[in-house]
Amino acid sequence: MADPHTIHVDIVSAEGEIFSGAATMVFAPASQGEIGVAPRHAPLLSMLKPGEVRVQTEEGTEQLFFVGGGAIEVQPQQVTVLADTALRAKDIDEAAALAAKQRAEEALKERTDHITQAEALAELARAAAQLKIIAKLRKVRG
């Protein structure tokens, strides 16, 4: 990091580290348009759109990483890309939330079945007890 001509890049996602190393230039799909980050860039914080992050390494090669969105943090000698592992959009999130709610409701529905089953079992036990008493009474009378 002492080298003023490179910038340290970390690309991490919640599920793991994707890239870590020095670069001469980084391009990222920020929410307001693609940005290029050179060493000694002013501190910047931006959300990312789904797209590709390009990292130009010291050897002059370019590495491509797809990100499903996320955030980028730029400090003069350090770039951190916090990548989303999944594609995020408001309606996709909404649908996922709805599905989670539905699963809970289904589970609760099963619970009512469970209760009726328990009720039926109790009913059965009561009926069995009554039959036993009837049988005993018959014995006494007979």
Place this chain on the structure above:
Amino acid sequence: MPGTKEIRAKITSVKNTQKITRAMQMVATSKMRRAQERMRAARPYAEKMRNVIGHLTEANPDYRSPYLQQRDTVRTIGIIVVSTDRGLAGALNANVFKQTLLLMREWQGKGATVKLCLIGAKGLAFFRRLDAQILASASHLGDRPHVKDLIGTVKVMLDAYRDGEIDRLFLVNAEFVNTMTQRPSVAQLLPVQAIDTEDLSDHWDYIYEPEAAQILDSLLMRYIESQVYRAAVENVASEMAARMVAMKAATDNAGKLINEMQLIYNKARQAAITKELAEIVGGAAAV
């Protein structure tokens, strides 16, 4: 030889069971290692996220995100309970549920109602029988949970929090201490507790795209998602470790049982031979 055949059949059956428990033990061992690696892999993201959020809150003292605000009165709490999908993992789930019930009782004692979010089939099966309200659930995430499978579940709780439906959010899962020890851990997710920053001495601010408030909120959302993801992965590691230990004990017990039965079998066999010999000798003497 009466009885020996039955004993032999029993030994074979126990041996087969032992083979299964041994296989399960080995599978759990290798799965545990992979789960531990995933736990480690998730760490840098959470750490970086903490740094950025800490810096953001420090740089923008005028904006108070609802996720950071402490609410004075707590009427309802939310609990995200992480459990396993499958059993045969010792007392792992039972301990997590016990801890959750303690937490529920504590808050119910203060007059708060409890709303649950359940991750894992075992938790669903257990808490369904209680009359706590279940807001969301996710199960069958497999041995490799993905963030995208948890987003919906977490969003339900975050929305409930924003709408004032719940005033506090807790996370309960089995913490992986080491291979032999897993203990239930309770953590408060919302409101996010003070995040300490490293270097507050150099006060510089970012250029924001779009504005800071929006970025802070979506970062906090992702931060909480990553916490729940970490809990899910940690729970898998704990599950595998607990299963490994449970299956090792089962394999050892089966071995002991086999030894005992082998002894009984040998004795029965010896007794039969002696009896036969005695009969032959007796018969010969009679002649």
